[in-house]
Amino acid sequence: MTAANPVPDKPALEGLEAVWGGRWQQDGTFEFDRDGALAAGRAAIYSIDTPPPTASGSLHIGHVFSYTHTDIVARFQRMRGKRVFYPMGWDDNGLPTERRVQNYYGVRCDPSLPYEADFVPPFEGGDNKSAKAADQKPISRRNFIELCERLTVEDEKQFEALWRTLGLSVDWSQTYRTIGREALHTSQLAFVRNVARGEAYQALAPTLWDITFRTAVAQAELEDREQPSAYHRVGFHGADGPIYIETTRPELLPACVALVAHPDDERYQPLFGTTVRTPVFGVDVPVVAHHLAQPDKGTGIAMICTFGDITDVTWWRELDLPNRAIIGFDGRIQTEPPAAIESHGGREAYAQLAGKTVFSAKQAVVELLRASGDMVGEPKAIQHPVKFFEKGDKPLEIVSTRQWYVKNGARDEKLRERLIELGRSLDWHPDFMRVRYENWVNGLTGDWLISRQRFFGVPIPVWYPLDGVGNPLFDQPILPAEDNLPVDPSSDAAPGFQESQRGQAGGFVGEHDVMDTWMTSSLTPQLAGGWVDDPELFQTVYPFDLRPQGQDIIRTWLFSTVLRSQLEHGVAPWSNAAISGFIVDPDRKKMSKSKGNVVTPADILEKHGSDAVRYWAASSRLGTDASFDPQNPTQIKIGRRLAIKLLNAAKFIHGFDAPESLDLAQVTAPLDRSMLQQLADVVTDATTALENYDHARALETAETFFWTFCDDYLELVKERAYGEHNDAQVSAVVALRTALSVYLRLFAPVLPFASEEAWSWSETGSVHLAPWPQAAEVAGDWAATRAVLTVVGRALTGIRGAKTAAKASQRTPVDSAVIGAPTDELAAIESASADLASVGRIAELRFVAADTLEVTDILLAQTLTEEER
Secondary structure (H helix, E strand, O other): OOOOOOOOOOOOOOOHHHHHHHHHHHHOOOOOOHHHHHHHOHHHEEEEOOOOOEOOOOOOHHHHHHHHHHHHHHHHHHHOOOEEEOOEEEEOOOHHHHHHHHHHHOEEEOOOOOOOOOOOOOOOOOOOOOOOHHHOEEEOHHHHHHHHHHHHHHHHHHHHHHHHHHOOOOOOOOEEEOOOHHHHHHHHHHHHHHHHOOOEEEEEEEEEEEOOOOEEOOHHHEEEEEEEEEEEEEEEEEOOEEEEEEEOOHHHHHHEEEEEEOOOOOOOHHHOOOEEEOOOOOOEEEEEEOOOOOOOOOOOEEEEEOOOOHHHHHHHHHOOOOOOOOEOOOOEEOOOOOOOOOOHHHHHHHHOOOOOEHHHHHHHHHHHHHHHOOEEEEEEEEEEEEEEEOOOOOEOEEEEEEEEEEOOOOOOHHHHHHHHHHHHHOEEEOOOHHHHHHHHHHHOOOOEEOEEOOOOOOEOOOEEEEOOOOOEOOOOOEOOOHHHOOOOOOOOOOOOOOHHHEOOOOOEEEOOOEEOHHHHHOOHHHHHHOOOOOHHHHHHHOOEEEEEEEHHHHHHHHHHHHHHHHHHHOOOOEEEEEEEOOEEOOOOOEOOOOOOOOOOHHHHHHHHOHHHHHHHHHOOOOOOOEEOOOOOOHHHHHHHHHHHHHHHHHHHHHOOOOOOOOOHHHOOOHHHHHHHHHHHHHHHHHHHHHHOOOHHHHHHHHHHHHHHHHHHHHHHHHHHHHOOOOHHHHHHHHHHHHHHHHHHHHHOOOOHHHHHHHHOOOOOOOHHHOOOOOHHHHOOOOHHHOOHHHHHHHHHHHHHHHHHHOOOOOOOOEEEEEEEEOHHHHHHHHHOHHHHHHHHOEEEEEEEEOOOOEEEEEEEOOOOOOOOO
16 A cells, blocks of 8 residues: 545445455565564564365354454454464365265266376266265276365365455465375375374274264264163073173174173172173173173173174273174174174074164064063163264264274373373463363373275375285385375375286285375464475474364364374474354354354355454454354444444544644643543553453453543544644644554454554555554553543533433533532543533533532523524
8 A cells, every 4th residue: 555545425334345355465465474584583473373164165154253363363463563474274175075076076986996187077067965876987086186176176266255355364375275285295294204103003993983974983073962772671691590781782782792790799790700691692701890880870780792882892902802793884784693603593593684784683683582582571762872973974883994093192191191281381262271172182092093984085195015815914004205295005006016016916905095184184284384395484483373273173173283293393383272162043052054053154244244243253252152143143233333433433533634743742631641541551451452362352442442432532522623723722633643543453453444444544554564552652651641531521421411301402502510529530620621611512611529520500501593402
């Protein structure tokens, strides 16, 4: 901006987003000053690990809420003189994108297929509804990823447009994608180093499995959902009679490997070390003791199956029990029975279950138990929590699979203590969110399962040699050299082999699994900071200053980022963690797509304006849930009123002739000095609040005094400011212009468009690059005058009240009036007597001592003009 803009006849908010958004882009207002940052050093930099939104989804009002909080921090730090590194990422790696691409292009991924250089999809523009896989053309993973990238680019353009409308002061030259080449390289490099250091490993183990998506699920992706079920009382055959257990999963009887009771349970102590026989299937299983058994649950003794729930896995592992898993990856009972079922009757019974879904198998086993007389009574209906994949719609099963894991402290006390230590080294905003992090770390039960049986993701960069008969040697993984990254094992040959040897005895096979999306998202500081491709930048901005995010992903994104930073760099990835609350609907229910109560922001922004919506977001403190009612957005309306008032106040103040240069020495009137002194206090309090990441407190402080400034001070001094040029008039105008400059800067982080517009009427640079106001620039050594505006404001209220009581207009002239006040307040009121008389249209104003401040003996003028009437 090279010249001040003219003050419009009628200031308005409409259209400011397009005008100033374009200007900021043209002028590079928010670009990261790399050269300046390098020259100034790390202390002069403020770097933000911005959350990358999911590009295949849609932004909702919750995104506007939390991203506004981050932008306020960025704008404040920039005005404080920091070189702000504020990038934006796109999380286009995951299941939502994969599904959309399948339907949009009519394709599905088959990692075994070779890459087609000039592949053309069957069609474009699918309706994004579910389609049968059989109708979709199979293509290679590389071709599939290229289509994902093509489609997500369009989504990202729409997201960027909305972020620009909202006024995010992002440096749009600093962007990344979680499936782009740099992301692939970064994720694979970190993984290869994890393997080399022994932090990543492969194991065949019980795995939580989603049968719909056919993929393993990590602990952090779980959620409990209340489901209907039933207890079945079933008798096992003991030497001295039946031993009754109660189970919700009778279909797992063929997978039973033991009965378990608490070691202190006297009822079952005589059975420990003996065996009982399973009903129907006739397998002898031991009776064992374990402290996790619950004497007060059911009959106090339970069956251990492989695997009904996570506790079964714990018992199986700690008691060294056999594995008789019967559920396949499709959620159906496997065809072949466990080898332990040897009897003819047992195998015949199992044949009735083979191939059935879990639900059908349960019904079949119940009928078998009834027929054998081993079930007592009827099932007892219950409701209980069941584990689900957060994106799934069917209960998880536990199957035995070969998966990759990363150590996360669950079984490594030293690492766990280090992760707790790093969490405590962060400044949490609000502080109580740290407890959620620590609870998660201390509650981990297993290492991080990072492999996924999906297609659109970062390939795990591993191959396996095949022995002489073509069997993979999983304990001899082949990893790429770091210089050769990134790779796709499904289409790139293993080091030392030719592509023709793929799948051949003595050759190799590529790993088909991809990494959990959090394996890439946990590296956002490295991606944004250029760890792989731009080491100079990375050393400049890392560790970052801020991680802003939602409270629901502390256990996933925040924890995993701390873990990866510790494993790779040995430090915390940032110094501050700012945690936003949820957006809830008018019924106080969290907004989510699954509940169908999500509000998209585009219409809200268009109807009310970005500044108004930002005000609503800024009014809520970090960690606090905010209610949003699209039918009655009260806070947004208040924000719009504030933004309009800011423009109108600026126009009003610019209507007074001001001296060419403003100097606080020109402010001589006690009332003017009082206003500026109080404004200096506001600056101090708002600055402290923002330094403590309390944007809501800063806004409240500035806004409260702004309305006092408009309602009282402007009314009191406007006649003097309009008057003839003298010291009193100059004092008022200089105070007004000084206050306006401060207010525009105080509100700039929250109301960036209105502030920039009003700033442009007198200044030639952007308000967002102007220095943050300091108390010293607002007021001199005027502490003695601090209370004048407050007391005079009360007197003004008294004058207004007296006129209202007399049923007279505020424009009605007054022949005389008396203001009574305590002695210590009289001097303050008398110092502004001319302004009070002017605003109250009082011909004669007298002052007397009184116990309380009040306006008495008001005598209205008898002759009124037409306007006054």
